[in-house]
Amino acid sequence: MKLKHTFLFMAFASIFFLSGCSKEIEEYNKPAIYWYGKIVKYISQGDLERADNYYSSLQGEHIGSPLLPEATMILAIAHMHYEEYLLSEHFLNEYIKRYATINEKEDAEFLKIKAKYLALPNPRRDQALIEEAIEEAKEFKVNYPNSMYFGLVNTMQTRLLMAEAALNETIADLYERLDKPKGAEYYRNIKPQPWMNWDEIDRANTPWYRAWFEGDGTESWYGFMVPHTKSVVSRNSVVDDMPQAIKEPIKQETFKEQVKEKSLSQFQKDELQKAQDLKDKGIISKDEFDSLREKILKL
Secondary structure (H helix, E strand, C coil): CHHHHHHHHHHHHHHHHHHHHHHHHCCCCCCHHHHHHHHHHHHHCCCHHHHHHHHHHHHHHCCCCCHHHHHHHHHHHHHHHCCCHHHHHHHHHHHHHHCCCHHHHHHHHHHHHHHHHHCCCCHHHCHHHHHHHHHHHHHHHHHCCCCCCHHHHHHHHHHHHHHHHHHHHHHHHHHHHCCCHHHHHHHHCCCCCCCCCHHHCCCCCCCHHHHHHHCCCCCCCCHHHCCCCCCCCCCCCCCCCCCHHHCCCCCCCCHHHHHHHCCCCHHHHHHHHHHHHHHHCCCCCHHHHHHHHHHHHCC
16 A cells, blocks of 8 residues: 555656646747746856757747847857857857847947957967957957947957967977978968067966976977987978988979979868968968968978
8 A cells, every 4th residue: 555655656746747847848939028038037047058948939939029139149248258158159140140230230249359359268279269369350440440449359459469479489389399390480480470579478377287288388398208319200300311322313393393293281281271361361462372382382
């Protein structure tokens, strides 16, 4: 008898629990203010995943609701507050494309740049994001020269340019340690910033727990353990210890013939694509592109 009562109690509890869950899952055909209230409720509780789900319901059932633009901006700011910058940028893009007026677009564009800037706690880890943030900052300054955010965007752009230059210098140092002087020269010649005086600029401090594994940006902590031997993997290593008697004369070929005969590495292809993008955007001239292309093909 006792076992029977226990079984019935567990059955009723399961039905009650499942019916309560299904009621929330199967919510539909609600007024816009209902979905909006759910979004605000779960944002205030820090449950952004559930708030995003209710936003989908609001957007799906009430595509023309005047509450939708406000809900979109609230979620963008909420995701930025919780350091979910990619999701914040997604909602800002949605807001700009569908809802923003001319004045509101300026605010949203500024928040997009801010989201990218805040998403870079360690500049040495995301080269593409730095380049995107710099380009968006340039476009903002051109489109809104009298903006109240102009000074902030200019400051962020300046810091991003310094981060990009420091990143290129770090990569160049790495190529030097790998005995690849041409690779080091290439990265030192990428968009040099003549206005920077490195004697007056302090590099970003690397936390001690990360410096143990990554170094401080100029060298690795385990560098003293690496023997100073000739590189066996570098095609740019300069080795001239072969006896002159057994050296064979090197056949002189034209530049085009060399390109045809040797296949490009994936690294060269990537760098050529980057150079082409810079030329297409007007950042470098055709002569600068040709010079970069020649250096890349010689790597």
